[in-house]
Amino acid sequence: MEHLAIHLPYEARVGGPMQxxxxxxxxxxxxxxxxxxxxxxxPEASICESYIMSKITNFISHYLHDGVHSTIDNPMRxxxxxxxxxxGLSIFKCVGKRIGSKIERRCLTVE
Numbered sequence: 001m002e003h004l005a006i007h008l009p010y011e012a013r014v015g016g017p018m019q020x021x022x023x024x025x026x027x028x029x030x031x032x033x034x035x036x037x038x039x040x041x042x043p044e045a046s047i048c049e050s051y052i053m054s055k056i057t058n059f060i061s062h063y064l065h066d067g068v069h070s071t072i073d074n075p076m077r078x079x080x081x082x083x084x085x086x087x088g089l090s091i092f093k094c095v096g097k098r099i100g101s102k103i104e105r106r107c108l109t110v111e
Contacts, residue, residue, distance in 0.1 A: 015021050036050035037043045061070035 012018075033047045033051060034043075037046045038050075039046040058072075061072050064070060
């Protein structure tokens, strides 16, 4: 552990910023793509086909008319706007809702 103070600055100087060497986003993407495999004999082709289809449907959904709901115009799941105290203080505004069967709304008061 005493050598860690020597090796970390050297790694930062040689490799540059960490976000350019971090593999987590790519591993997350590969996990999502591996879940779409339908043909176990040819997984690369199945991953490629599902990735292309997701990109095509995402592109086409930009050009659909307003009456068609797609993943782009869906509101977030747990956002409820329009209730709470109207005093102007941001701490008293309730944005969101509780997840579960019983939804009980409570807001902070000035007291």
